[in-house]
Amino acid sequence: MIQFDRVTKRYPERGEALREVSFTLANGDMAFLTGHSGAGKSTLLRLIGLFERPTRGQVLINGVNINTLPINKIPLYRRYVGMVFQDHRLLPERSVFDNVALPLIAAGLTRREIEKRVRAALDQVGLLQLECAAPITLSCGEQQRVGIARAVVARPPIILADEPTGNLDPELSREIFALFERFHGVGVTLLIATHNLDIIHTLPYRTLRLQQGVLADD
Amino acid sequence: MATITTRHTARSLKQRLYAWLTCHVNAASDSVQQLWVTPFATALTIAAIAIALALPTALHVFTINLKELGGHWEGAAAISLFLLPHIDEQQADKLANELRQRTDVAHVEIISRQAGLAEFRSYSGLGAALDQLTENPLPVVLALYPTSYISDLTELEQLSASVAQLPGIDFVRLDTEWIQRLQAVIKLLQQGLWLLSAALAIGVLLVIGNTIRLEVENRRNEIEVMDLVGATASFIRRPFLYSGAWYGLFGGSGAWVLVNFMAWQLQTPVDRIARLYHSHFQLLGLDWIATCILMIGAIALGIAGSWLVVAQRLNQLQPSR
Numbered sequence: 001m002i003q004f005d006r007v008t009k010r011y012p013e014r015g016e017a018l019r020e021v022s023f024t025l026a027n028g029d030m031a032f033l034t035g036h037s038g039a040g041k042s043t044l045l046r047l048i049g050l051f052e053r054p055t056r057g058q059v060l061i062n063g064v065n066i067n068t069l070p071i072n073k074i075p076l077y078r079r080y081v082g083m084v085f086q087d088h089r090l091l092p093e094r095s096v097f098d099n100v101a102l103p104l105i106a107a108g109l110t111r112r113e114i115e116k117r118v119r120a121a122l123d124q125v126g127l128l129q130l131e132c133a134a135p136i137t138l139s140c141g142e143q144q145r146v147g148i149a150r151a152v153v154a155r156p157p158i159i160l161a162d163e164p165t166g167n168l169d170p171e172l173s174r175e176i177f178a179l180f181e182r183f184h185g186v187g188v189t190l191l192i193a194t195h196n197l198d199i200i201h202t203l204p205y206r207t208l209r210l211q212q213g214v215l216a217d218d
Numbered sequence: 219m220a221t222i223t224t225r226h227t228a229r230s231l232k233q234r235l236y237a238w239l240t241c242h243v244n245a246a247s248d249s250v251q252q253l254w255v256t257p258f259a260t261a262l263t264i265a266a267i268a269i270a271l272a273l274p275t276a277l278h279v280f281t282i283n284l285k286e287l288g289g290h291w292e293g294a295a296a297i298s299l300f301l302l303p304h305i306d307e308q309q310a311d312k313l314a315n316e317l318r319q320r321t322d323v324a325h326v327e328i329i330s331r332q333a334g335l336a337e338f339r340s341y342s343g344l345g346a347a348l349d350q351l352t353e354n355p356l357p358v359v360l361a362l363y364p365t366s367y368i369s370d371l372t373e374l375e376q377l378s379a380s381v382a383q384l385p386g387i388d389f390v391r392l393d394t395e396w397i398q399r400l401q402a403v404i405k406l407l408q409q410g411l412w413l414l415s416a417a418l419a420i421g422v423l424l425v426i427g428n429t430i431r432l433e434v435e436n437r438r439n440e441i442e443v444m445d446l447v448g449a450t451a452s453f454i455r456r457p458f459l460y461s462g463a464w465y466g467l468f469g470g471s472g473a474w475v476l477v478n479f480m481a482w483q484l485q486t487p488v489d490r491i492a493r494l495y496h497s498h499f500q501l502l503g504l505d506w507i508a509t510c511i512l513m514i515g516a517i518a519l520g521i522a523g524s525w526l527v528v529a530q531r532l533n534q535l536q537p538s539r
Contacts, residue, residue, distance in 0.1 A: 049446070049448075049538055050537050052538050053537045058273040062222050071536060072451070074537070075448045076222075076444075077222055077448075078447065079447075079448035083446055086471065089439075089442075090443075102447045102449075103447040103448055104443065106242060106448050107237065107448065108234070109235060110237055110240070154447075154448070
């Protein structure tokens, strides 16, 4: 469960990015986060990912105020939350397999377990045959699917996606959303920041709309 | 709290140990491969570390050799016994024989009044003035050479104090000034060694720190990605610490080779000098304790240097307020 309780985030250089934002996303829910550029979508996701801490208010994950987590607990928390980015954030010098394996290597799994899980994740995103390829040789859509495989490989209960279809054409975008729906189907909680209103209007999920840092529509 | 920050994979101790070991082996081999990516830069860094470490190590070898030399006086430290003026040569001979019975005396040489005067005449340059003297004012002198097992200054002083008690002896001169000077020089060198070691250790720390800083900068993207997929700080730090340790190990080995090469180069001239002085002096190289200290110190400096740099980078990754 993701719960925002009157969260305000202020940056010293550009003022308030979020103002008094409150909402609750139940476990297993899937929701979209929309709004113009600079409306605070990325900030909201970064607060959940614990890359930032709120200026005021509380972010509760499964009832725990994550801002009270000590620094040495943050890595364990990050394994609980899978993240997908618009620019994929893959490591270009490593193969697709190695990129997807990173969260499992970080978690200290055995080689056999890593191989099993990475192949399962690549299979889910339909890239099993490309495990040895270098990320730059892949298309944009394929790279994004590698990014998604990396986010889900450790089977986190929460997945956050920041403009995952920002660089993709409508057809590829639809494929990516279909992928997210499959994870939703197995009980993962998803929060997806997106501009892609055309597609999300055709999908039956909740939409949170941010406007200049304020939650305008739910 | 427990649910969102506990490991989700229940694993046996054996599996955890295996994973931990794999992690270390991977970090160690990855970091050594990383050194090979830029062989020229790596070689330069290692050479700089080796030279910085070789300086204090060479000074250490120099000091232990000087110390060894100080212990090798081999009769050079004679005790001069000046007899009372009325003691003549027969009495002196008797006294010398008594002294020769002692176990701590190797041999005794009698320097007669005439011999003393002749020696004085030739060394002092007062030939004409000495001719004016009506009688020889010099006493008989016994030159006493201690046995070689007396290698310590205090033992030598004890011997000279005990012979000074004997009847017929006016005063005793122990020629230890040069030993004392040598020991003062060694002390100075040892203190200098500490200062030099400290300064160059900081130098090595900075060289390794700067090299690792560049590596951290090059792998910035990787560090950020590892951070966001939930790698712990120690996991991110590990390959860099191994890099630092490798630099230390290779630099330390380089210093060891350099110092031993220098000692080997000096062996022949030192042997020649020792032969001229009829000494059995042998040049000492790096002993294994010093080698261990050099290696462990070098590796520790490498790890410390990279720790400082990586810690700074990891601090920047902490969630901002």
